[in-house]
Amino acid sequence: MLQVWYHSDLLRFALKGVIFLAVGIVVFVALSSISSYCDPSESTLEMRITELLRSHVDTKAINAGHSHNLAIDYSVLGYNGYHAWYSSSDFFEVEYELRNLVPQLKELKVVFIPVAYFGFHQDNSLSESRSTHRVQFYKTFGAWPPIKGDLWLYSRSKIDNVVRLDHWKIVATVMLHGREGTDTALPRDGHRIQADDFEPMTYEELVEFTTNSPSGVSGHLEMQDAADKDHPNLGEDTFECVVRIIKFLQKRGIRVVFFTPPYFVTYTELYPPQKIQSMKARMQQLVDGYGVEYYDFSTDEDLIYNNLLCRDDDHLSMDGA
Numbered sequence: 001m002l003q004v005w006y007h008s009d010l011l012r013f014a015l016k017g018v019i020f021l022a023v024g025i026v027v028f029v030a031l032s033s034i035s036s037y038c039d040p041s042e043s044t045l046e047m048r049i050t051e052l053l054r055s056h057v058d059t060k061a062i063n064a065g066h067s068h069n070l071a072i073d074y075s076v077l078g079y080n081g082y083h084a085w086y087s088s089s090d091f092f093e094v095e096y097e098l099r100n101l102v103p104q105l106k107e108l109k110v111v112f113i114p115v116a117y118f119g120f121h122q123d124n125s126l127s128e129s130r131s132t133h134r135v136q137f138y139k140t141f142g143a144w145p146p147i148k149g150d151l152w153l154y155s156r157s158k159i160d161n162v163v164r165l166d167h168w169k170i171v172a173t174v175m176l177h178g179r180e181g182t183d184t185a186l187p188r189d190g191h192r193i194q195a196d197d198f199e200p201m202t203y204e205e206l207v208e209f210t211t212n213s214p215s216g217v218s219g220h221l222e223m224q225d226a227a228d229k230d231h232p233n234l235g236e237d238t239f240e241c242v243v244r245i246i247k248f249l250q251k252r253g254i255r256v257v258f259f260t261p262p263y264f265v266t267y268t269e270l271y272p273p274q275k276i277q278s279m280k281a282r283m284q285q286l287v288d289g290y291g292v293e294y295y296d297f298s299t300d301e302d303l304i305y306n307n308l309l310c311r312d313d314d315h316l317s318m319d320g321a
Helices: 002-038 040-055 068-069 091-104 128-141 151-157 169-177 203-212 217-230 234-251 265-270 274-290
Strands: 062-065 081-083 111-115 257-260 293-296
Touching: 040 091, 062 091, 068 111, 091 111, 091 128, 091 234, 203 217, 203 265, 203 293, 217 234, 234 257, 234 274, 274 293
Parallel strands: 062 081, 062 111, 111 257, 257 293
Antiparallel strands: none
């Protein structure tokens, strides 16, 4: 009798556990669906890659990396190309993306990659605000292994739609007021293949923006210094990452083209010269050692003084691209 009671009780406990787990899964899926519907901007990168693999798999060129890719206009270059970049990406994310994307693009011949002054001193995993970019790569590709040291961010990508950094504020706003009250009517982070039309700043306004905006030189220097502090030997680790990218692409017969776009003159004037020279010295090492192409337009006098060609201090407008 006691044995029957024991097994019966154990069965009830197991059944309750199964029901609890099933309800939890249903609730999780429901919350994830609501989150994705109300705030689709979280899947900006995924939308780009999905479109690429669905409609442009025969593309001959892609560009990967961060928003300095706004300088690329494939209609001018004469390439059947596609913008596969994602805002604020670092080189570790570029490597992860290319390793998972390139094998699916059988006709790919060229990859363009921008190199910012701070390019070898950026690690998005170190910043809570920028780590969300890293999570988007894992949400889009989901491939194992993740970037070294990224087990938590990889795990977070699996629950990101529910465990939201904004504590569901955007979702609540959309549900109460519609998308008109938010920035979710269009995807964030510039879901554009080129800089769109806009009203350019005057020369004086652009100087003021470059000098004082937290998203300008001061913000980039703060990010670079913080990354160097939190990631010892970051410059060397990033350089090794870029070497791996080059070898990966060259092994497949894919041409690798690095470039630094034109920057508004004040941006370069305010950036510490030693940091700029360090970046350019590393690029020269790559050119000499691996035969890659590198084009430096950062001080092109036909472009850097013309505010009408600049979207802001380090991005070209549609006219400048």
